Amino acid sequence: MTALILDGKALAQKTETELAERVKAIQAASGSTPILATILVGDDPASATYVKMKGNACARIGMDSLKVELPNDTTTEQLLAKIHELNQNPNVHGILLQHPVPSQIDERACFDAIALNKDVDGVTCLGFGRMAMGEHAYGCATPKGIMRLLEAYNIPLAGKHAVVVGRSPILGKPMALMLLNANATVTICHSKTQNLEEHIKRADIVVGAVGKPEFIKAEWIKDGAVVVDAGYHPGGVGDIELGPLAERAAAITPVPGGVGPMTINTLIYQTVDAGEKSLVNK
Numbered sequence: 001m002t003a004l005i006l007d008g009k010a011l012a013q014k015t016e017t018e019l020a021e022r023v024k025a026i027q028a029a030s031g032s033t034p035i036l037a038t039i040l041v042g043d044d045p046a047s048a049t050y051v052k053m054k055g056n057a058c059a060r061i062g063m064d065s066l067k068v069e070l071p072n073d074t075t076t077e078q079l080l081a082k083i084h085e086l087n088q089n090p091n092v093h094g095i096l097l098q099h100p101v102p103s104q105i106d107e108r109a110c111f112d113a114i115a116l117n118k119d120v121d122g123v124t125c126l127g128f129g130r131m132a133m134g135e136h137a138y139g140c141a142t143p144k145g146i147m148r149l150l151e152a153y154n155i156p157l158a159g160k161h162a163v164v165v166g167r168s169p170i171l172g173k174p175m176a177l178m179l180l181n182a183n184a185t186v187t188i189c190h191s192k193t194q195n196l197e198e199h200i201k202r203a204d205i206v207v208g209a210v211g212k213p214e215f216i217k218a219e220w221i222k223d224g225a226v227v228v229d230a231g232y233h234p235g236g237v238g239d240i241e242l243g244p245l246a247e248r249a250a251a252i253t254p255v256p257g258g259v260g261p262m263t264i265n266t267l268i269y270q271t272v273d274a275g276e277k278s279l280v281n282k
């Protein structure tokens with residue numbers, strides 16, 4: 001069996017063409033352009049790169065971004081004040097606070113200060129809870145991007161056994177709930193899980209969100225499984241040993257070009273939606 005490649009890069013490019021049309025329609029109807037505010041705190045080069053990539057994605061679809069850069073010694077109170085200001089700004093339709101923030105900042109408090117209708121990166125507890133209950137909320141960008149990728153390739157989820165390895169607030173946990181809401185039977189594994197290999201061997205769908213290069217071995221994954229790798233590490237490898245699976249899995253997300261492009265694409269997709277709701281469908 002040759003695995004179907006779940007091509008996130010191609011889907012993201014196709015979606016950008018559609019989003020550019022929607023931005024033009026918003027401009028025609030309202031005379032305004034949706035704006036994503038991006039907040040970068042400190043000088044971490046990887047975070048700066050991610051924020052730049054997000055700004056570039058906005059530009060590609062004709063959307064504006066408002067770049068907020070704060071110094072490394074920013075306090076929780078200062079960051080909260082900035083978020084409140086952006087919440088109040090009617091010209092801003094989405095807010096991205098780049099994770100991680102410097103350690104003196106209460107990141108959870110700052111995430112949760114983002115207004116629900118501007119939480120286009122899906123990071124608030126309120127948004128998570130609403131999503132978990134099947135109510136409308138913008139999904140957390142990486143797991144939502146994975147769901148959009150699986151949907152685009154008509155990967156069946158109902159009744160399947162999904163094993164999510166990782167339970168972080170921005171990835172593993174919302175991923176598990178989204179798969180549950182799509183009627184998968186979900187096992188969540190983490191650093192205290194015993195017999196990880198045995199859990200993974202039973203999976204119809206494996207999601208690797210561990211943060212360790214090729215930590216999940218190909219031999220743990222059964223033939224015909226759908227393999228989703230959220231990781232990205234130097235050398236172009238993910239959290240799963242994908243090489244041997246190209247001939248054994250039903251489908252795999254390549255690294256790079258699978259999950260990564262879908263994360264940014266979901267952020268701008270949800271910002272366009274927020275812009276439409278605010279500017280057109282008032």
Ligand code: NAP
Binds near residue numbers: 166190259
């Ligand atoms: P994280 O916050 O470090 O979480 C890692 C998770 O893996 C934790 O839940 C941890 O368990 C679990 N884990 C660690 N060691 C384990 C072990 N030996 N066995 C089983 N589980 C173990 O990482 P993250 O932010 O979720 O990111 C995960 C991966 O996705 C990383 O490779 C990251 O680069 C990637 N990522 C990609 C994107 C993208 O846009 N493509 C976005 C975000 C993240 P505990 O909870 O018990 O500590």
